[in-house]
Amino acid sequence: MSSKILMLYFFLKLAFAGKNNHAGFLFDGYFKLSGSAEVNQTNMSSEVIFTDSGLSEASQVFYNDSFKFKNSTTGSVFSFSTTFIFAVVSNDTEFSGHGLAFAISPSKGIPGAFPNQYLGLFNATNNGKDSNHVVAVELDTDQDFQFNDRDDNHLGIDINGLVSVESATAGYYNNQWNFKVLDLKSGNPLQVWVEYESSNQKLNVTIHPISVPKPKLPLLSLKRDLSPYFFEFMYVGFSSSSGSKSSHYILGWSFRMNGQAEEINLSRLPHIPRSTGENEEGAGDGYSKKQKILVVVLSLTGGIFLLLLIFGALVMISRRRKFIQVLEDWEVLYGPHRFSYKDLFIATKGFRDRQLLGKGGFGRVYKGILPFSNVQIAVKRISHDSRQGIREFVAEIATIGRLRHPNLVRLLGYCRRESELFLVYDYMPNGSLDKFLYQIPNYILNWKQRFKIIKDVAAALFYLHQQWVQVIIHRDIKPANVLIDNDMNAKLGDFGLARLCDHGNDPQTSHVAGTPGYIDPDIVQSGKSNTCTDLYAFGVFMLEVTCGRRPVDPRTSQEKVMLIDWVLNCLDNDAILDTIDSRLANEYVLHEAELVLKLGLLCSHPVAAVRPSMSTVVQILDGAAQLPENVSAIIKSRDSGYAFCQAGLANEFPSGITSIASLTVTESFAYYGR
Numbered sequence: 001m002s003s004k005i006l007m008l009y010f011f012l013k014l015a016f017a018g019k020n021n022h023a024g025f026l027f028d029g030y031f032k033l034s035g036s037a038e039v040n041q042t043n044m045s046s047e048v049i050f051t052d053s054g055l056s057e058a059s060q061v062f063y064n065d066s067f068k069f070k071n072s073t074t075g076s077v078f079s080f081s082t083t084f085i086f087a088v089v090s091n092d093t094e095f096s097g098h099g100l101a102f103a104i105s106p107s108k109g110i111p112g113a114f115p116n117q118y119l120g121l122f123n124a125t126n127n128g129k130d131s132n133h134v135v136a137v138e139l140d141t142d143q144d145f146q147f148n149d150r151d152d153n154h155l156g157i158d159i160n161g162l163v164s165v166e167s168a169t170a171g172y173y174n175n176q177w178n179f180k181v182l183d184l185k186s187g188n189p190l191q192v193w194v195e196y197e198s199s200n201q202k203l204n205v206t207i208h209p210i211s212v213p214k215p216k217l218p219l220l221s222l223k224r225d226l227s228p229y230f231f232e233f234m235y236v237g238f239s240s241s242s243g244s245k246s247s248h249y250i251l252g253w254s255f256r257m258n259g260q261a262e263e264i265n266l267s268r269l270p271h272i273p274r275s276t277g278e279n280e281e282g283a284g285d286g287y288s289k290k291q292k293i294l295v296v297v298l299s300l301t302g303g304i305f306l307l308l309l310i311f312g313a314l315v316m317i318s319r320r321r322k323f324i325q326v327l328e329d330w331e332v333l334y335g336p337h338r339f340s341y342k343d344l345f346i347a348t349k350g351f352r353d354r355q356l357l358g359k360g361g362f363g364r365v366y367k368g369i370l371p372f373s374n375v376q377i378a379v380k381r382i383s384h385d386s387r388q389g390i391r392e393f394v395a396e397i398a399t400i401g402r403l404r405h406p407n408l409v410r411l412l413g414y415c416r417r418e419s420e421l422f423l424v425y426d427y428m429p430n431g432s433l434d435k436f437l438y439q440i441p442n443y444i445l446n447w448k449q450r451f452k453i454i455k456d457v458a459a460a461l462f463y464l465h466q467q468w469v470q471v472i473i474h475r476d477i478k479p480a481n482v483l484i485d486n487d488m489n490a491k492l493g494d495f496g497l498a499r500l501c502d503h504g505n506d507p508q509t510s511h512v513a514g515t516p517g518y519i520d521p522d523i524v525q526s527g528k529s530n531t532c533t534d535l536y537a538f539g540v541f542m543l544e545v546t547c548g549r550r551p552v553d554p555r556t557s558q559e560k561v562m563l564i565d566w567v568l569n570c571l572d573n574d575a576i577l578d579t580i581d582s583r584l585a586n587e588y589v590l591h592e593a594e595l596v597l598k599l600g601l602l603c604s605h606p607v608a609a610v611r612p613s614m615s616t617v618v619q620i621l622d623g624a625a626q627l628p629e630n631v632s633a634i635i636k637s638r639d640s641g642y643a644f645c646q647a648g649l650a651n652e653f654p655s656g657i658t659s660i661a662s663l664t665v666t667e668s669f670a671y672y673g674r
């Protein structure tokens with residue numbers, strides 16, 4: 001060893017000891033977990049890693065020093081953070097072993113642990129026992145029904161046993177809040193973060209490809225005080241199921257107590273030996289190289305020919321379709337709003353299923369990019385059987401198209417072709433409020449955001465009802481029709497559609513528009529909708545956003561199934577604040593939340609005459625007006641109409657909704673609904 005390198009070695013050692021002082025470390029080498037663990041580091045002294053391969057077949061690699069995890073006076077667990085990059089390389093696509101785990105253990109290694117499905121963490125006798133004092137994050141690549149595994153590609157938080165306390169399919173939420181599934185055993189390096197926050201006792205686990213920055217939202221988030229499971233001093237390390245099926249590599253690892261783990265320098269990421277699969281292929285399986293090339297060439301030319309044929313056919317079809325589209329004189333009046341079918345066809349890549357954003361009662365919504373301008377759009381495809389009403393239909397669209405408000409999704413135009421109608425909207429990449437409230441686990445809208453969303457929707461409705469030259473009734477207010485932009489502003493979508501779709505329909509047979517749970521009981525009787533109908537739905541919406549649950553939830557206890565009933569009951573018992581979304585963890589503005597709940601009940605009062613107007617609602621929300629003095633009394637005074645409402649919701653719904661169970665899955669005209 002030259003003196004230069006020796007000096008560097010000592011320098012690194014000193015830097016390590018001085019800088020981190022047992023508060024953390026950064027290891028930028030790599031090691032392999034399987035059979036006997038091998039440790040290879042690029043530039044760090046080898047003493048930072050303790051290798052224990054003497055225990056059965058399960059391999060474990062632990063850091064040589066323990067860390068102080070608990071405050072000795074209070075007994076609470078400190079915050080900690082760790083990140084590591086791992087890769088699972090296997091040469092068996094069918095089965096690639098059980099996986100690996102990051103573990104926090106009282107000892108340097110976990111004695112007596114079994115390999116395979118036990119992941120080197122526990123054994124058949126101690127699995128699930130409190131005496132283990134082991135907290136682990138499993139990266140599980142096999143489904144073991146014994147431990148209630150959800151699938152063969154998941155992450156889980158394991159406390160003293162292999163039945164995960166919390167688990168989820170491997171993946172992450174990208175910037176548009178779309179979930180991307182990751183394949184743990186792809187062989188590609190993936191980065192994992194395990195972080196515990198002492199102040200709110202939350203353990204978060206995040207996974208992402210190394211090519212994208214750490215996602216904002218964790219995949220797993222467990223609220224749990226870890227102090228019963230930890231001793232004052234604990235060791236950190238990895239364990240693996242071992243076996244010869246796959247190799248588990250750790251390609252960098254950093255850990256820190258009371259702070260965020262240092263980022264791993266990706267430019268220094270070591271190269272891992274790839275699977276031996278390539279060699280196997282080369283070993284020959286009956287085909288010579290020439291034969292293989294021939295097969296490839298043949299299939300390529302065949303494929304290209306087929307593609308050309310399909311392309312030609314598509315071009316011809318789209319040309320023909322384009323000609324079918326007839327432009328009538330009066331339509332020229334609305335000229336700028338009309339898109340050509342061809343453009344929409346190209347924009348949505350031929351209305352391919354991959355472009356589908358959602359399905360609803362009115363039709364499907366596709367994502368598209370307009371040719372030439374590259375503007376992103378959302379195209380709603382509606383089938384419209386009646387031809388007679390088409391003129392009114394288009395006039396209606398022109399009306400909707402002229403509506404402009406920051407809290408309305410902009411309608412850019414339309415296209416009409418045969419019995420189909422296409423509505424073109426601004427594309428909202430983040431999707432709907434429904435997604436933020438219910439579909440992204442671990443995403444919790446805070447009170448400020450919720451209150452803002454309620455005010456935004458109120459402003460949009462006020463505009464539709466009272467500020468525009470003509471009264472527009474929305475008729476389907478619900479979280480699935482409220483879109484969220486990048487700054488978490490809410491925009492109401494699908495306005496005017498219900499009325500649009502009534503044109504050309506026989507009013508006698510037209511069904512009640514709206515979504516069960518949001519439908520004014522009055523409309524069920526009269527069949528007529530007006531602004532009061534919207535107010536009812538908006539009242540339910542306010543309760544829903546505040547309580548963080550759907551208006552009808554058959555999975556909860558009997559007294560909570562109907563949201564309105566439950567909130568009313570709690571109001572009777574002077575416990576209205578109990579209904580506020582528990583995920584907010586008491587972090588809300590008390591007077592605002594109480595105001596929204598009472599206003600929500602007032603708007604969803606069974607007697608339409610009692611409901612305030614949208615202008616009053618906006619004033620109350622802005623603090624420019626007060627709720628009536630006797631609001632509680634008004635809310636509680638419910639007459640026979642209310643009984644009907646209950647009966648209506650529980651038993652008979654118009655238009656083919658048969659059971660309560662279907663209520664939560666029926667999204668009648670979701671914009672970006674599921």
Ligand SMILES: *[C@@H]1O[C@H](CO)[C@@H](O)[C@H](O)[C@H]1NC(C)=O
Binds near residue numbers: 008042043268
């Ligand atoms: C390790 O240190 C040597 C000596 O300073 C340096 O030349 C080399 O680039 C380092 N390796 C990595 C992967 O950083």
Ligand SMILES: *[C@@H]1O[C@H](CO)[C@@H](O)[C@H](O)[C@H]1NC(C)=O
Binds near residue numbers: 046049064065
């Ligand atoms: C590991 O820690 C022990 C003390 O706990 C120490 O004696 C030993 O030298 C360390 N091993 C290495 C490789 O640094």
Ligand SMILES: *[C@@H]1O[C@H](CO)[C@@H](O)[C@H](O)[C@H]1NC(C)=O
Binds near residue numbers: 071072073074
């Ligand atoms: C432990 O908790 C006590 C009481 O809250 C505090 O004064 C002390 O600074 C804490 N110790 C450490 C090491 O954080």
Ligand SMILES: *[C@@H]1O[C@H](CO)[C@@H](O)[C@H](O)[C@H]1NC(C)=O
Binds near residue numbers: 112113123125
């Ligand atoms: C399981 O592990 C414990 C130590 O945690 C050990 O005492 C016990 O013997 C092991 N059981 C089996 C069946 O190996």
Ligand SMILES: *[C@@H]1O[C@H](CO)[C@@H](O)[C@H](O)[C@H]1NC(C)=O
Binds near residue numbers: 195196197203442444
């Ligand atoms: C854990 O995730 C939640 C969001 O689910 C976030 O509010 C919290 O700050 C995160 N905590 C840590 C330690 O990253």
Ligand SMILES: *[C@@H]1O[C@H](CO)[C@@H](O)[C@H](O)[C@H]1NC(C)=O
Binds near residue numbers: 090091246247
């Ligand atoms: C690949 O398979 C061979 C036998 O088919 C086995 O000996 C080898 O250990 C496997 N390699 C890995 C990385 O799993």
Ligand SMILES: *[C@@H]1O[C@H](CO)[C@@H](O)[C@H](O)[C@H]1NC(C)=O
Binds near residue numbers: 265266267268
């Ligand atoms: C990462 O490593 C490269 C090469 O060793 C170095 O040039 C770069 O400055 C490092 N980046 C950080 C953020 O440390």
Ligand SMILES: CC(=O)N[C@H]1CO[C@H](CO)[C@@H](O)[C@@H]1O
Binds near residue numbers: 032038039040
């Ligand atoms: C698994 C692996 O790559 N091990 C290597 C670690 O480094 C030594 C030399 O420093 C090599 O001989 C091993 O093959």
